[in-house]
Amino acid sequence: MFLGNLDSLRYFLPEIAVTATILLLVVLHVVSKNRESSAPGVLSLVGVGAAILLAGIVPPGAGKAIFEGMAAYDAFAVFFKVLTALATLVVILMSMDSRELAGRSQAEYYVFLLSTLLGMFLLSSATDIVMVYLSLELVSIPSYLLAGYLKGKEKSTEAAMKYVVYGATASGVMIYGFSLLFGLAGSTQVAEIGRALAAGKAVLPALLAAVMVAVGFGYKIAAVPFHMWSPDVYEGSPTPATAFFSIGPKAAGFAVLVRFYYTAFAASDPATGMWRLTADVDWPLLFAALSAVTMTVGNLVAVQQSNVKRLLAYSSIAHAGYMLMGFVLLSPAGIQAVLFYLVVYLFMNLGAFYVVVVVSNALGGEDIADFTGLGSRAPFAAVSLAIFLFALTGIPPFSGFIGKVYLFAEVLNRGVYWLAIVAGLNSVVSLYYYARIVRAMFLADPKDTSAILVPAVPRAMLALLVAPTLIFGVYWEPVARLAADSVRMLVF
Amino acid sequence: MARFLESVNFADPYFPVLILLAIALAMAVGFVLLSQALGPKRYDRIKFGVYECGVDPLTPAAVRVSVKYYLVAILFILFDLETTFLYPWAVLFRSLGLFGFIEMAVFVGILLVGLVYAWKKGALEWQ
Numbered sequence: 001m002f003l004g005n006l007d008s009l010r011y012f013l014p015e016i017a018v019t020a021t022i023l024l025l026v027v028l029h030v031v032s033k034n035r036e037s038s039a040p041g042v043l044s045l046v047g048v049g050a051a052i053l054l055a056g057i058v059p060p061g062a063g064k065a066i067f068e069g070m071a072a073y074d075a076f077a078v079f080f081k082v083l084t085a086l087a088t089l090v091v092i093l094m095s096m097d098s099r100e101l102a103g104r105s106q107a108e109y110y111v112f113l114l115s116t117l118l119g120m121f122l123l124s125s126a127t128d129i130v131m132v133y134l135s136l137e138l139v140s141i142p143s144y145l146l147a148g149y150l151k152g153k154e155k156s157t158e159a160a161m162k163y164v165v166y167g168a169t170a171s172g173v174m175i176y177g178f179s180l181l182f183g184l185a186g187s188t189q190v191a192e193i194g195r196a197l198a199a200g201k202a203v204l205p206a207l208l209a210a211v212m213v214a215v216g217f218g219y220k221i222a223a224v225p226f227h228m229w230s231p232d233v234y235e236g237s238p239t240p241a242t243a244f245f246s247i248g249p250k251a252a253g254f255a256v257l258v259r260f261y262y263t264a265f266a267a268s269d270p271a272t273g274m275w276r277l278t279a280d281v282d283w284p285l286l287f288a289a290l291s292a293v294t295m296t297v298g299n300l301v302a303v304q305q306s307n308v309k310r311l312l313a314y315s316s317i318a319h320a321g322y323m324l325m326g327f328v329l330l331s332p333a334g335i336q337a338v339l340f341y342l343v344v345y346l347f348m349n350l351g352a353f354y355v356v357v358v359v360s361n362a363l364g365g366e367d368i369a370d371f372t373g374l375g376s377r378a379p380f381a382a383v384s385l386a387i388f389l390f391a392l393t394g395i396p397p398f399s400g401f402i403g404k405v406y407l408f409a410e411v412l413n414r415g416v417y418w419l420a421i422v423a424g425l426n427s428v429v430s431l432y433y434y435a436r437i438v439r440a441m442f443l444a445d446p447k448d449t450s451a452i453l454v455p456a457v458p459r460a461m462l463a464l465l466v467a468p469t470l471i472f473g474v475y476w477e478p479v480a481r482l483a484a485d486s487v488r489m490l491v492f
Numbered sequence: 493m494a495r496f497l498e499s500v501n502f503a504d505p506y507f508p509v510l511i512l513l514a515i516a517l518a519m520a521v522g523f524v525l526l527s528q529a530l531g532p533k534r535y536d537r538i539k540f541g542v543y544e545c546g547v548d549p550l551t552p553a554a555v556r557v558s559v560k561y562y563l564v565a566i567l568f569i570l571f572d573l574e575t576t577f578l579y580p581w582a583v584l585f586r587s588l589g590l591f592g593f594i595e596m597a598v599f600v601g602i603l604l605v606g607l608v609y610a611w612k613k614g615a616l617e618w619q
Contacts, residue, residue, distance in 0.1 A: 006591065023605050030612040183506075203499070205506045 001065065008066035011058060011073035014051035014081055018118045021047025022111055029107030040107035041096040044114060048089050051117075055081040063489070069189055071125040072259075072489075079486035080124035080255040083342060087247045088117045090350045093461055095240040099361040100150060109149060112142040113244065120248055124255035127263070129178045129188045132256060133171070136216065139249050140167045146241040147233050159236025166219065166229035174216025180209040181264070190263045197265060210265055217260070220253030221320045224294040231301075234313030239360060242309055243353030246316040251342050254323060258335055259489060261327075284416070287328040292422045295321025299429045308356055308366045311433060312349070315392060318430060319345060325407045325423060329414050332487045337406035339483035344399035344472055348391040351465035354458065355385040362452045371437055373446025381454050382441045384462045389434040391469045394427050399472035406480070563615045574603050 148160025298318030
């Protein structure tokens with residue numbers, strides 16, 4: 001049953017909070033004369049914090065179809081709303097003391113950041129292809145602006161330009177796929193499309209549409225072969241924005257990928273509890289290949305990078321590949337593994353980027369050479385970064401290991417052994433380039449041995465990000481339970 | 493190949509679209525190739541010149557357009573769309589009642605913030 005617009009509002013509180021904050025920020029920007037003021041940052045923190053609190057305030061239960069079926073309010077959407085809002089919260093703190101952004105208009109930056117967040121909220125709950133497209137654009141367009149925010153810096157402008165061109169192409173292909181789906185089903189509702197595909201015989205257009213839609217979503221999660229934009233965008237953007245891109249839009253992309261494919265192309269088989277896909281195509285193999293290629297390309301190219309930001313960009317492509325492993329399996333346990341991995345990835349990846357921000361604030365660069373001797377110059381930041389990097393590799397006892405265990409376990413349970421072997425080999429490759437940074441920090445002799453002062457706020461934030469990375473490595477059961485609970489998706 | 497052909501459903505309502513695509517592709521590529529193969533080839537100055545309604549081109553076509561045009565165009569689209577929403581609301585004003593009024597006030601209010609922003613940023617000034 002669809003809820004009308006007015007009844008839907010009580011399930012829309014986090015979005016309303018973010019929208020109100022955006023409007024306040026615009027007014028603040030116009031009214032205030034002081035461009036250096038920290039008021040916009042504090043206001044955004046309050047707004048996003050309120051959104052997190054409001055996200056879980058109404059229990060989703062079995063889920064509700066809100067705004068006449070445009071969006072869903074279910075455990076899955078709430079999970080992603082909290083996840084992306086948490087990422088935004090950390091990024092706001094990161095941006096507030098970033099040297100790159102100092103002297104530029106702060107309020108506008110946060111307007112773009114929060115607009116992207118609003119888009120991610122909508123994307124993770126969209127159940128209508130019009131809404132999917134609209135929210136995808138709402139994520140993309142402010143992201144272009146964030147990438148090009150360092151106006152006057154050549155790399156930043158290049159990043160924005162590449163991002164726009166790739167983004168426009170990808171969403172153009174995707175919306176063409178949508179038009180085919182609309183033609184097949186005669187409805188823009190994803191669930192209706194799923195029913196029409198399950199009943200219909202039109203295999204060829206359905207397959208074409210599925211592939212075209214995969215272009216749009218693959219671009220958002222930066223899966224190979226739609227990843228070309230990401231290294232340049234990650235390198236050119238202001239570092240806090242890069243940290244944001246590597247987790248926020250990626251998580252929202254996974255949310256819409258899972259929700260869309262499982263509602264439109266898969267039907268739950270009551271006998272086994274497994275999802276089966278409707279078209280007569282070996283979907284698992286197709287996505288397994290995508291996953292294997294994504295992680296391999298990401299890791300192999302990361303090995304050659306000397307800029308840490310670029311290195312982390314390629315590593316985030318590789319991680320998208322690992323997460324696709326869980327998507328391949330078409331099982332609730334697989335999706336649970338993806339959600340779990342996103343949680344641990346949030347902390348370890350944002351942590352790694354936070355240290356990069358700290359180092360580049362102090363030294364003005366982010367090459368591996370800049371990290372030389374960090375172990376003695378800023379021991380706390382260096383040890384934190386080492387923990388994040390080992391967690392990203394997936395070494396016990398850190399949280400990344402548990403995340404990988406869940407993904408691997410599901411792959412092995414379903415007997416896709418070759419994918420597990422590829423992923424295992426990839427983890428070994430990733431150890432090499434992560435360890436290169438660790439070696440530079442602890443084993444190489446720096447030219448400059450003066451201590452780097454890490455201010456109190458980054459220090460506290462690093463501690464806050466290290467804690468879950470360590471804790472979830474030994475006590476992860478609550479997160480696993482949360483992920484299991486959040487797999488329940490509204491299908492109406 | 494044979495298995496693939498068996499799997500294709502020729503009665504599919506979308507099959508003609510596929511044929512149309514194939515014909516369009518064949519025509520487009522075909523005519524380019526045909527004119528390459530059959531057309532006369534006289535390469536001289538006039539042949540390589542830019543075609544501009546028969547008149548010799550005066551200036552390069554790639555001129556810089558002031559960024560102000562884009563600002564005005566964007567603002568125009570924004571407020572033009574606002575009016576397209578206002579008209580149906582005005583027509584149905586009575587039946588939509590108070591709820592419609594509040595909803596429209598929120599919509600216009602959000603756009604108003606945008607207008608204030610554009611105004612203060614100097615987007616409406618033309619020097």
